[in-house]
Amino acid sequence: MSPLRAAVLIALAGFVVLYLRSPRDPRLAFRYLRWVLLLGASLLVLAPFAWLVCAVFKDKSVLNEYVFLPPPSTWDTTLNLDNFRRLFKGEDTVQGKVFFWQYVLNSVFFASAVTVVQLVLCSAAGYALAKFEFYGKRALMGFMLGSMMVPAVLLFAPIYEMMVKFGLINTYHGVVVPSLVSAYGIFLFRQAIVSVPNEMIDAGRVDGASELGIYLRLVMPLVRPMSAAFCLITFLTQWNAFFQPSIFLQSQDMLTLPVVLNLYLGLYQNDYGVFLAGTAVAIIPPAILFFALEKEFISGLTSGAVKG
Amino acid sequence: MQDKSRRFTPLWFLLPYLVYALVFTVYPMFNAGTLAFYQTNGPASKSFVGFDNFRFLFSDEMFHKALWNTTVFALFSVFLQLPLSMGLALLLNSSQGRAKAIVRLVLFSPNLVGQIFVGILFYVLLTPRYGLVNRILHELVGWGLDEQWLGNPALVMPAIVLTSLWIWVGFNMIYFLAALQGVDKSLEEAARIDGATPFQVFWNVTLPSMRQVVVFVVVTSIIGSYQLFELPLALLASSDGRGPDNAGLTVVTYLYEVGFNAGDLGLGSAIGWLVALIIFVLSMLQIRASRVTEDA
Numbered sequence: 001m002s003p004l005r006a007a008v009l010i011a012l013a014g015f016v017v018l019y020l021r022s023p024r025d026p027r028l029a030f031r032y033l034r035w036v037l038l039l040g041a042s043l044l045v046l047a048p049f050a051w052l053v054c055a056v057f058k059d060k061s062v063l064n065e066y067v068f069l070p071p072p073s074t075w076d077t078t079l080n081l082d083n084f085r086r087l088f089k090g091e092d093t094v095q096g097k098v099f100f101w102q103y104v105l106n107s108v109f110f111a112s113a114v115t116v117v118q119l120v121l122c123s124a125a126g127y128a129l130a131k132f133e134f135y136g137k138r139a140l141m142g143f144m145l146g147s148m149m150v151p152a153v154l155l156f157a158p159i160y161e162m163m164v165k166f167g168l169i170n171t172y173h174g175v176v177v178p179s180l181v182s183a184y185g186i187f188l189f190r191q192a193i194v195s196v197p198n199e200m201i202d203a204g205r206v207d208g209a210s211e212l213g214i215y216l217r218l219v220m221p222l223v224r225p226m227s228a229a230f231c232l233i234t235f236l237t238q239w240n241a242f243f244q245p246s247i248f249l250q251s252q253d254m255l256t257l258p259v260v261l262n263l264y265l266g267l268y269q270n271d272y273g274v275f276l277a278g279t280a281v282a283i284i285p286p287a288i289l290f291f292a293l294e295k296e297f298i299s300g301l302t303s304g305a306v307k308g
Numbered sequence: 309m310q311d312k313s314r315r316f317t318p319l320w321f322l323l324p325y326l327v328y329a330l331v332f333t334v335y336p337m338f339n340a341g342t343l344a345f346y347q348t349n350g351p352a353s354k355s356f357v358g359f360d361n362f363r364f365l366f367s368d369e370m371f372h373k374a375l376w377n378t379t380v381f382a383l384f385s386v387f388l389q390l391p392l393s394m395g396l397a398l399l400l401n402s403s404q405g406r407a408k409a410i411v412r413l414v415l416f417s418p419n420l421v422g423q424i425f426v427g428i429l430f431y432v433l434l435t436p437r438y439g440l441v442n443r444i445l446h447e448l449v450g451w452g453l454d455e456q457w458l459g460n461p462a463l464v465m466p467a468i469v470l471t472s473l474w475i476w477v478g479f480n481m482i483y484f485l486a487a488l489q490g491v492d493k494s495l496e497e498a499a500r501i502d503g504a505t506p507f508q509v510f511w512n513v514t515l516p517s518m519r520q521v522v523v524f525v526v527v528t529s530i531i532g533s534y535q536l537f538e539l540p541l542a543l544l545a546s547s548d549g550r551g552p553d554n555a556g557l558t559v560v561t562y563l564y565e566v567g568f569n570a571g572d573l574g575l576g577s578a579i580g581w582l583v584a585l586i587i588f589v590l591s592m593l594q595i596r597a598s599r600v601t602e603d604a
Contacts, residue, residue, distance in 0.1 A: 002446075002447040002448075003447075004444065004447035004448055005447060005448055008448065034399050034402065034403065035403075035407075037399055038396070038399055038400065038403070038411050041396060041411075041415060042411055042414045042415065044474075045414055045415055045417065045418060045474065045478065046414060046417075047440060047444070048418075048429055048430070048433055048440065048474065049417075051433065051440050052429060055432075063438075064437075064438040067440065067443060121324045121325060121328075122325075124321040124322075124324070125321060125322050125324070125325040127321055128317075128318035128319075128321035128322045129318075129322075132314075132317065132318035132321075134315075134318045134319070140322075143329070144329075147329065147333050149531075149587075149588065149591065150333070150337065150584060151531065151534070151535055151580070151583055151584050151587055152535070153535055153537075153560050153563055153580050153583060153584075154337070154340055154577075154580035154581065154583065154584045155332070155333070155336040155337065155340065155580075156563075156567070156568075156576075156580070157340065157343060157563075157567050157568075157573040157576040157577045157580060158335075158336035158337075158339035158340045158343055158573075158577065159332060159336050160567075160568070160573065161339070161343070161573055162331075162335070162336065162339070178332055180324070180328055181324060181325045181328045181329075183325075183329075186325060211314065211317045211320075215321070236420060239422065240421070240422025240423065240424070240425070241422075242422065242423070242424050242538045242541075243537065243538070243564075247568050258422055258424040258425065258538075261424060261425065261428055262424050262427075262428075262541065262542055262545065265428055265431065265542060265545040266545050266546070269546075272432050275428055276428070276429070276432060279425045279428050279429055282422070282425055283420075283421055283425060286420045286421070287417075287420060290417075290420050294413060298412075298416070298482060
């Protein structure tokens, strides 16, 4: 019997034993079962990550020999940084020699640029919708909700055509400009800013603050947790974005990580080490950001759905 | 009370969005409407063809295949993935403390990884004989060691569904978990005292009181499923996201291929409109259905 199957059977046998000991009051047994199931699910979710971390350090010759890590006594021959060395050694392209660092920097640049611009524009619009009454507000919000229902794929072809007309294909602007504001982000900020007390804003006005000053110095500091969540969500979305960069960019030295790694998949075929190392590099920045801002992230994510 | 000098203030704050919406939402939508009636060859040349694009799609077997595959995927999302998410949310909801926070974090974590990266990872995890998935299945149930997940037409969709479970089960669980925390505990307690089984309590008390979130999650899952593209593109990279016998071809993959690789943006727009229409109808049906149960 395989060790894995044995472990599962033993875990389930534990439940049966606990249940039979006190069938009248099976609370303990069910509590045990609950944690076994949650632990099992967690292990299944973590296994691919653990596998990836092990795989990128394994020498090509032993990649398939061991499931996770080889035995420690063989480590000086079986584990090395060869995959990363090959990943970062650079490749010859039409644009000259391009190093993998370039793609990392491109991704950081695109994701950061979009995040910063969206933070400013979405929060400004969210503030206007939360704290001002004006003609056509209801219609505007209805339009925004409707525009969120329009699937992005519908707009790619006409936007592409437009970008060609404006000469924005294969430029840095071309990737950033179509995602400068999002209706989703505006709603998130509106929801957060609505709970800022009106008295504070009026007090600011009485003290002679300008409208811009009220937005920047009074409102924005109060919605800082929301802003953090928003930045994280936006950064991750852009970091992982594939469709737009893949149709708007052509020069090799301008590509982002998802586009390049998808190309590597075809290029390196069965030589897994290189594109797995690239994938590991691409996962690190979002992981760091997420662990730093985990609480804000989850509350930002669910605030739209639960508060309704 | 606002005085006159502030009448235009909201306009200034909204101006960037208004310009953006005109250029990148209203105009492209209008344009997508007209583009669908043209045949184009790259963005430069186009000629009016009337309803020919739609007529072509209605008889195009490749498009039917793509639509079928995508629909199968959407069904799995709603009827397999969401119940699993709900199950995990229920298990986690009755737990407390640090362990709960850690499990929640772990189950959610795959969602941070972009679909392309997940596709690359599972492309290797699903290799016959050596892939982690094949090995785990073999250890657990004694089957699957030599299965060619991505080379066998019958197994391509299961492979995509499996990978999508890894990404999204934890993601949707977060929503259900948040909704469960808002459910009135005294109602559940009352039902339990009246002798309802745990399943009856869940079905008749818990689920109805989180209806709003369930509808939200189902609708967004359907919308997301019909836009499935990057995951199969990476998983099935050796056949440009089609898979053997086109078993992994989705409508958006088809749109990408026709519109951007082959350069017929007109036909691409027509596909886009059909996808948008399907998503719209399904979302409306879903929202309508939830209203009906609310009234009953």
